[in-house]
Amino acid sequence: MTRVVVLGGSGFLGTTVASAFKRRGFQVDVCSRRTGIDARQEQPLLAYLRRTNPDILVHCAAHVGGIAYNAKCPVAVYEDNLLIGFTALRAARHANIKKFVNIIPNCTYPGKMDLYTELGWWDGPMHPTVLTYGMPRKALWVHAWASQQESGQQSIHLVLPNLYGPGDHFDIIRSHALGALIRKIVDAKQAGIDEVEIWGTGNAIREWMYVEDAADGIALATECYNDIEILNLGCGRGCTIRDLAEMVREGADWQGRFVFNTDKPDGAPRKIIDTRKMAATLGGWSPRTDLRAGIARTIDWYVKHREAIVDEATMTSTAAAR
């Protein structure tokens, strides 16, 4: 049986990726800070990988937040992500793992690019709001390329749009736009508040991928893609933050109104992924989940877990303040 270790496997994406591999019959182990391994340090990670001896390492670990978090902690975001990637690739090589899977956010594409085509990945600067998060992932691609040249280490590099779904961060600082919207709107409804503030103009266009679809695509690409050049996974369709807010309002059955705070940054104006290479490479595979249906499921999950999340968020921010 093929063995997979999911690094960052306790996180939002990592948990779902672990399930997707299990469904396909892989033996899956999860490695994360919650399982006691700090991937910024090579020795404990290498010892773990030698013990577990997997065929594949999927790197989903990240120190991640939204653009507000990146602005608040740029050094920690850059350093942690750089070190985790650097260590993970080296440890995978030293443990003779056959395949390394690097998961990359689409914010690594040039900030001014409208349609994210794989061939244009290096053709312009990243948007400053995501630079410290994105650069370590691009550096990791170069590292993996160098490793393939010199030592023959095999790796694939998958670029994904913003993800959403059950289990997302709902922490007000760290969540992505969709998670933050769901939290704000559901909380407003529960508290009887009839106004919700949204950061930015509401015009920014983003592509959203349901996390289970992302995990499914990652597992499939791991099985059938073998080239070092990056491969996009996504739906190839976008939606404005404003439209997204409307969908959440309907899903949460809330009657209030939105106030767009244009003092806050929008981030890049538009991010849509070109999925032509994906369609050709993965035999016509595409994400199955409709945005409205995915949002409804995410709202349900949040409503059920709201109390626990509020507690955890408070604890996290208290810990961060120390």
Place this chain on the structure above:
Amino acid sequence: MEKIVILGGNGFLGTHVSRAFTGRGYEVHVCSRSNGVDARKDGALAAFLEKVNPAILINCAQHGGGISYNAEHPLDIYEDNLMIGFQAIRAVAQAGVKLFVNIMGNTTYPGVANIYRESEWWNGPLHPSVMATELPRKAQWVHSWAYRQQGCGFRSIHLVLPNMFGPGDHLDPSQSHALTALIRKIWEAKRSGSKRVEIWGSGKPIREWLYVEDAAEGIVRAAGEFEGIEILNLGSGQGCSVRELAETIRELLDWPGEFFYDTARPDGALCKIFDVSKMKAALDWTPPTELRDGIRKTIDWFVGTQHATAAAH
């Protein structure tokens, strides 16, 4: 007396940078593996900086070599350069160093760029032959930028330099710059009485050459006067064809032979030169050494080393 630490201070450029800062009254400390500091190791450089307590750290360290070495060892090169830069910036922050100077080569620009303009630094992929060496330099820029966004004290400048030449270049032909390699070829032809030197390509491609002492002076000036975190080109902005270079060296060495241009070899890009308008505005300076004078000094130095080697035998 203000102190300065130079990473890679024993290298070709580092030696000249060290001399230039000493000339301005700085106490210069060279930090390299030969004096026991492995900058790749977590905390090693920070401990060194805390001991010396310099105002400035300059990173001239570069694990790299000629094209064939780079092609064979991209992984070692990438990992060493990435970790040296990463630890250097962390150490600067930790030890309270006021200024970090990142020295970069023109190959940090996109492989297809012909005029190197600062505003276009990110606009394309690096050439594969230099990706492992140069991506870490660009990562250092992002890392420094992150500290600045965080509002943590130190200032950093990021200087991009063209090909350099001058006294003290590597003598090993596989490591030396093209200009020094050409001097060697012609000098060896003269010594052996050969009337023919082969040059790869048509001789037409135009490249920019910076005399190493000018480079060091430019770095000193930028360290004193340039405030921005955005990259700054240091160069003459003037190019010279391989053919002109070869002719100048022939004249100065007084060699009576002929060049044979092997046009079966690829030329690469026709022209690669710097846009130095930002440098002129920011530093009110241009490199003073005429190419011909610089080549003469380099030849004097080179011939001197060969005579010294011959005398030693």
